[in-house]
Amino acid sequence: MxxxxxxxxxxxxxxxxxxxxxxxxxxxxxxxxxxxxxxxxxxxxxxxxxxxxxxxxxxxxxxxxxxxxxxxxxxxxxxxxxxxxxxxxxxxxxxxxxxxxxxxxxxLGKSDILTVNDAFTAKINTLNNTFKVGNATIVISKFTMYKKWQC
Structure with missing residues (x-):
């Protein structure tokens, strides 16, 4: 078949x-x-x-x-x-x-990441949940730059 x-x-x-x-x-x-x-x-x-x-x-x-x-x-x-x-x-x-x-x-429910904002948010949450606060701060600063660049 x-x-x-x-x-x-x-x-x-x-x-x-x-x-x-x-x-x-x-x-x-x-x-x-x-x-x-x-x-x-x-x-x-x-x-x-x-x-x-x-x-x-x-x-x-x-x-x-x-x-x-x-x-x-x-x-x-x-x-x-x-x-x-x-x-x-x-x-x-x-x-x-x-x-x-x-x-x-x-x-299909395989991912809840549909936009770049979703990807940044998911990465920041993952880093914070694994106690990688320094890395999360770097991603937050990149996310902030990305938001400014979008405007």
């Missing part, structure tokens, strides 16, 4: 990330989002070995019933399908007109 979606120059595809094998030769399944030849990968939380991945890709919806070779992959397929239809596709659709990976991360 192939998962693929395209909208406004943004493509989403389910891939098996062979760069990160575990000791059992299982590789994580990831969503590859590509825009203007730049790609970012989002984890599905699922791993498959090569044989199961080939079976998963070659199977159709009916192949995931209880009497076929792909039946043991039904749970993976259901979880991936639900995330794809309910979360990922709508998020890409909403950000398609003014797409950026930061906006997609924000829409």
């Amino acid at each position: 192939k998962f693929y979606y395209s909208n406004n120059g943004i493509t989403v595809k389910l891939v098996r990330d062979i760069r990160n094998k575990n000791p059992e030769n299982e590789c994580p399944l990831r969503w590859r989002v590509t825009y203007k030849r730049d790609s970012d990968y989002y984890s599905t939380g699922k791993v498959l070995d090569r044989e199961d991945w080939e079976l998963f890709e070659a199977s159709e919806e009916a192949d995931f019933n209880f009497k076929t070779k792909a039946a043991h992959l039904r749970e993976h397929k259901d979880d991936i399908q639900k995330y794809f239809d309910d979360i990922l596709k709508p998020a890409v659709k909403e950000t398609a007109d003014n797409f950026s990976f930061a906006a997609l991360d924000h829409k």
